[in-house]
Ligand SMILES: Nc1nc2c(ncn2[C@@H]2O[C@H](COP(=O)(O)OP(=O)(O)OP(=O)(O)O)[C@@H](O)[C@H]2O)c(=O)[nH]1
């Protein structure tokens with residue numbers, strides 16, 4: 223400053239009082255201490271196995287982290303928990319926005335904890351990068367369940383690809399099971415491809431609907447109908463009861479047109495009100511019947527085995543892709559080749575094989 227010529231311009235700045243450092247030494251030390259205090263993988267495993275919710279939350283945060291060090295620690299924790307997992311039932315719940323998923327999970331979840339069950343609620347919702355997961359956004363809709371000692375509610379990992387979010391949810395399921403949660407509910411919004419991802423990680427898939435203006439089946443994706451083990455017409459209260467019963471008949475008719483599922487289970491259609499709680503216990507009866515039947519027939523275990531195989535392949539595919547696309551040389555070469563393809567200077571196939579050759583050659587060096 224001293225080299226600047228002093229002028230009387232209105233732009234001249236007076237020598238001010240130097241502002242304090244933004245970060246002070248004690249704050250830095252506190253942060254360092256906190257980092258040091260991060261529990262080890264071993265500590266988190268024993269915390270989870272003894273049902274400690276803070277340990278469970280912390281471990282899920284590690285699973286959700288994009289830091290490779292965290293990923294390593296998360297894997298260690300998952301491996302340590304795996305032997306204790308699997309003693310649960312996993313229920314997927316899907317439905318369009320506003321159908322009443324959160325309200326339903328509040329009623330259904332509370333019903334289950336009243337039966338003495340321990341309920342964990344997770345979400346697959348890759349679209350909610352800003353709101354930090356649909357569950358967190360409307361935790362107010364789950365007022366009772368949030369306070370429930372026997373419930374654990376966790377919003378979905380945010381700002382990710384569907385594959386990434388789904389894998390993380392799958393891993394979180396294992397930790398919840400190891401922590402003693404015997405009923406896992408996975409919520410997803412019925413738009414996009416997330417239903418397929420959720421279907422591949424649950425034992426029972428429930429589709430929530432509301433009665434519409436008459437043509438109930440319009441706009442509903444055939445694939446989702448095929449996946450559903452049960453369709454529940456929600457908001458069957460007040461003036462809606464009659465319409466809901468009509469919708470139930472229509473869905474029942476439609477479902478009978480589908481070929482029998484490989485589980486031999488005939489999907490059921492019921493009505494309920496998530497607000498008055500009418501019909502909730504019947505839904506639980508249906509779900510219990512399903513588990514009794516599929517556990518007896520061996521389908522339950524068969525499906526889980528298939529899902530495990532699927533998830534192994536998915537994890538490999540996802541991580542290969544991530545490894546490829548995250549390399550800085552690939553990022554710039556990809557940009558160049560995209561332009562070259564656009565300008566017809568190179569065929570898309572030649573461009574792809576050039577990129578892959580570069581990647582593979584680099585890996586073998
Ligand atoms: N009358 C009536 N209203 C309901 C019922 N269930 C939910 N609602 C209402 O429907 C609205 C949407 O409910 P949510 O539970 O937030 O629906 P959601 O499917 O979780 O919605 P998104 O999180 O946006 O996907 C709220 O105003 C609820 O109070 C029900 O059984 N009967």
Ligand SMILES: [Mg+2]
Pocket residue numbers: 323324325356357360
């Ligand atoms: Mg919701």
